[in-house]
Amino acid sequence: MLLLGPLLFFYVRGTLNDTSILKKSDAFHFIPAVIHLIGIVPYSLQSFATKTQIASRIIQNVDTILDINTNYFYSTTVNFIIRPVLLLVYILYCMYLIWKRFAAKNVDQNIPKKQLLISFRWLIILIMSLFFIVFEFLIITFNSVQQKPSVGLVNTYPLYILSGAAYCIMSFSLLLFPNILYGFPKRVVVKKETVKKQKPSSESHTKTVEVHEDDPFFELSESIQAYLQKERPYLNADFSISDIALAMHVPQNHVAYCINSLMQTKFATLKSDLRIDYAVELLSGNLNESFTIEGIAKQSGFKTRASFYGAFKEKIGMTPTEYIAEQHK
Structure with missing residues (x-):
């Protein structure tokens, strides 16, 4: 949970700058997660029987979870609160980065405008969906701490439904903007x-x-x-x-x-078309007499006869066998 914020920040920054390289100063973002990791070492070293007893207590009464301390540095209440708060801080900072990037008057001409617009829309959907989910999670956490987990979780059940809807919107947007996976490509100098x-x-x-x-x-x-x-x-x-x-x-x-x-x-279409073009060269020459259909399929890069037949018929309009017969005619 404590790594979600840094990972989101690295993704947004990398998308805006078209790079996945981390800086030495980025180690700062891992400090909260490292502190937490060190804090749970004593609990992690406890016997399995002890952990089973703790789990049984929580199953019997979920309210006891606030009394069980699994971190050496801070209480369970602080642990629950710091996670959504820290992630919310990163989300707000990512909002600032996006606003700063797209509010600039001098737009980088080396970035294709179409890709820029698609990526901008995707980042907005991603950040707003995450903001909505984390804000709801913060409300649920606050209610559970202020009252009791059993009461807070039940009273905030509608928020779970809304969070699920936000997750669906964020996932479905990948189908609407598949090009967001390409980031913001910039000019590449070619000799x-x-x-x-x-x-x-x-x-x-x-x-x-x-x-x-x-x-x-x-x-x-x-x-x-x-x-x-x-x-x-x-x-x-x-x-x-x-x-x-x-x-x-x-x-x-x-x-x-x-x-x-x-x-x-699409890459799959390009690859298939190029292979079929090569197969047509083989079938149009003398090789079709010395190679079987399976041999030509493998020579062209296809792994199976079925995939070769399907791709060939889709592009040429006939099977390889029918094509050979036409060539003989």
Whole structure:
């Protein structure tokens, strides 16, 4: 619980700054959790029988939980209060960071505006949902301490329902804004000599890129397409988006942005289409006579015959067997 605030802060800051690197000063945020960890060491070293007795007392009468001290430094009441209060402080500070970032008049032109707007909406939903949940949890905690846990928990039952609704909204928003997982991608400097040698990989994957030449990630998207065309890493059955990121020496979220926003496709679709294009090359040549369908499927990067057949028919409109028959005709 004491780590929720720091982790939220690191996520929001990393999303705003497009980095996941921690600073030395960030160790300060772990101090409350470390203090708490040290404080519960004596309780943790007690026998299992003693802990079972404590659990039995709480089950029989939940009000006794305030009288059971499991931390060496402070009481259970302080323990219950400090958790939502500390998290609420971090949430308010994250609100300030978001406001400061988007209230600035000079917007970074190296950040695509569409992605900026999507990420902003997601951060607002995330922070407001968490604020609502933590504020309700603080009310429940206050009522339980001021009265009795048994009374406070029962009287605040509607708040549990509202908290559940807030959790659902926060989770459902991931479906509405899937691009938030990419953060705020910024310009990546690509060597000019590398860009000059690049050529469009295929009309199916580059026809939409020309519209986005003013996008700061246009050069990176061209580099990705050139890499896919030249190296053909998709022929590896375990090919993933992280392989492109490693080859380009850029963060994975930058690659994901280029594929989704500039190339306007999904990585799974792009990978499947490239493999089918390669399979068509094999089937159109003489290799279809020396390779079985399973062999061509594996050569193209598919793990199973079924997945190959399904992808092939979806893109070409016929099965590999029917395609071979058409070629013979």
